[in-house]
Amino acid sequence: MEDPALEPADFDTMRVGYGLNASLDVGDLHDDWVALFASWLDEAGRRGVREPNAMVLGTVGADRRPSTRTVLCKGADERGLTFFTTTSSRKGAQLAQSGYASATFPWLVVERQVHVEGECRPLDRADCLAYWRTRPRGSQVAAWASEQSQPVESVEELTSLYAIAEKRLADVEEIPMPDRWGGYRLRPDRVEFWQGGRDRFHDRVECLRGDGGWTVRRLQP
Structure with missing residues (x-):
């Protein structure tokens, strides 16, 4: 028996409306991205998003083919986003090759998303060790x-x-940290805040890093 396939009509019914939040004001970013990101992250957790620090990490290897997977963000400040993984993994190899990554936080329950792009470099061993010691023994x-x-x-x-x-x-x-395990910091040069709007007329605000700091502008949906 052939496996049942979804008919195109099934996808047509997978449509929800947006408009939960008030329109995003460019002034809310105050020429930076960190404060609004932290506020949205906190609100996502309070409004029921499970593991709001989960982010879809995108990398590209030598074959120029993009690859994504979900990892947990373990820190966010003006320097960027940090996460930890096995450095000899596929993502680790791709990061070593390109030195760049993207990360997307899809908080669909609250009709928001944050997308980050930029350089992604290994953390110092001391920073990796500090986090390693906080991990449960089983991990x-x-x-x-x-x-x-x-x-x-x-x-x-x-x-x-x-x-x-x-x-x-x-x-x-005290279990030592394996040589093949470590952390990375994604230093953004582009951050986009997305918020669902009625009739798919979404809010999109983009932050771009330049020599003189951050430039904030609204994008068409």
Whole structure:
């Protein structure tokens, strides 16, 4: 039996209206992006967005083909956004090749989205260690057990890899940080705030970094 496929009409019905929020004013950004981003992030969490710090990270490798995945943002300030991962993973290899990335926070429950683009560079080892020590022990074990992005034959083999690492580290009081694990900072040169509007006439405000600071302007939807 053939697998059932969604008919085009099914997609036609997947339409919702927007207009939950008041129009975004360019002046709300105060010639910077950090304060409004922090405010929107906090509000998304209070209004029921699960893991509002989850962001879709986009990278491009040597083959020039874009790749995306969801990671957790672990810091945001005027220097940029920070996140942590296995540096030998596919995304790590692509970041090493291009040095640039994008990140999108899709807070659809509150009809908002923030998109960030810019250079993405490794963090100092000291900064990585400081965050590593805050991770739950199980997450630390997992970082040792998994060669992220590498193939594995089965769930059973994956479970075995974790069990082996857990046993090997059982008597280790403070689990060390693997050499293949670390963090990155995405330093934005472009940030776009999007907010849903009635009749798909959305709010879009763009922040661009220049030599003299940030320029803020409204974009057509």
